[in-house]
Amino acid sequence: MNKRFDNIRVVLVDTSHPGNIGAAARAVKNMGLRRLYLVSPRDFPADRAVWRAANAADVLEQAVVMASLDEAIADCGLVVGTSARGRSIPWPMLNPRECGEKIWREASDHDVALVFGREDRGLTNEELHKCTFHVHIPANPDYSSLNLAAAVQVLTYEVRMAALAEQQEPYQHLNDWDIPPAKVAELELYYQHLEQALVALGFHDPDNPRQTMTRLRRLFNRIRLDTMELSIMRGVLTAIQNNVYRLTGANQRDQDKPRKVD
């Protein structure tokens, strides 16, 4: 995986603000990439770039500064350029998700460049015509111009998503839970206990149940209680029962005893 990330370079053309270079370096590293190419940046190196790069100073230090886009992409087998919609000559176009998938797939075979233009004008038509594909972020038509580093963030994010999807990682871990889920039989005992406690409280009348227990059952089923939560809830129910008994006398205890002892 690391090797393939090394085959992907982010190329920034004629960047005006060094802060954007720094923020782009941070996005690049956050998304697991490393290689940044700068084509004739207006102000670089610069303190503001270092400050905005935060802990991605290494990406900034290793950035390759070049005089032309041609040099920056010469050894690449796939070049994707960011473009606004509606250029005069349509070019093969990817959406950001397709872009991430294509870049990740092809990076196993050859070097790949993802090219970003100037803050105010993007890439020129001549530069765009050097690209294999164009990619467009389908932003709000009323304000579609993303900040340069924000555009880098979105497109490198989609590369990372493609990489993680291929590895089936880390989503399978994200929903990991620290405590095992309660089993059905344990839940059934809980529902019995719950009903007894509600009867003891005078809240629920088994002879006129309406939908109370059904609704509570649906509620707790939806939550998918884990075993620790279940024992907390059982503890609460026991405390409710003990409180009721203390008020009404211990002989009450026999009346609402569960039929099945758990």
Place this chain on the structure above:
Amino acid sequence: MNKRFDNIRVVLVDTSHPGNIGAAARAVKNMGLRRLYLVSPRDFPADRAVWRAANAADVLEQAVVMASLDEAIADCGLVVGTSARGRSIPWPMLNPRECGEKIWREASDHDVALVFGREDRGLTNEELHKCTFHVHIPANPDYSSLNLAAAVQVLTYEVRMAALAEQQEPYQHLNDWDIPPAKVAELELYYQHLEQALVALGFHDPDNPRQTMTRLRRLFNRIRLDTMELSIMRGVLTAIQNNVYRLTGANQRDQDKPRKVD
């Protein structure tokens, strides 16, 4: 669609740098959202926020400043908080894509909040426990802390993707082409013309064809020529032929005449 975007608010808690507030406002507007809530920002309003917001100054002006997270989310039916992995008590967790889909789906029914924490420490455990779900951007484990506005950009981007996916828009338009594709019969005439021109040039010998024509056919099939490109290519071939005839004499013209005249 616009109405639903209005039901989604981005909430920034205890933001230190006004530049991040401005950049977040820009991301919010770029992705078609409008509502920004600021919980006790350290420095706001501020010139730096306005500067970084660029053409999203309206979002910044309409931002709601509040003293507590409780107030900012009180009327919401769904609250998603951004979280690093590995909090002590796991919470129902979404990945960014699921987060975008869930927010978009539920925003048709009630107000939804997407909550972001401090630049340096994120949300506190207490704040996270007020959320219905947590969302985690699966960044590089070696440097997983995104800039605040970059995180806003990624998660609002996924909301927009969910909105566009539902509308089947705009991807169907992205691959629109200005010129109709060439038909098979037109392509076949082109391949005949191409072969004749290559024969005229002495580049191709029909008696010893090797794979030349097959490879050229595969190349042009892959490109999926449009009708204008096809006529350009035909023009080039005619120019090649005319050039060859001029050098070799017009009587050559009869020899490499296509069997089928187009």
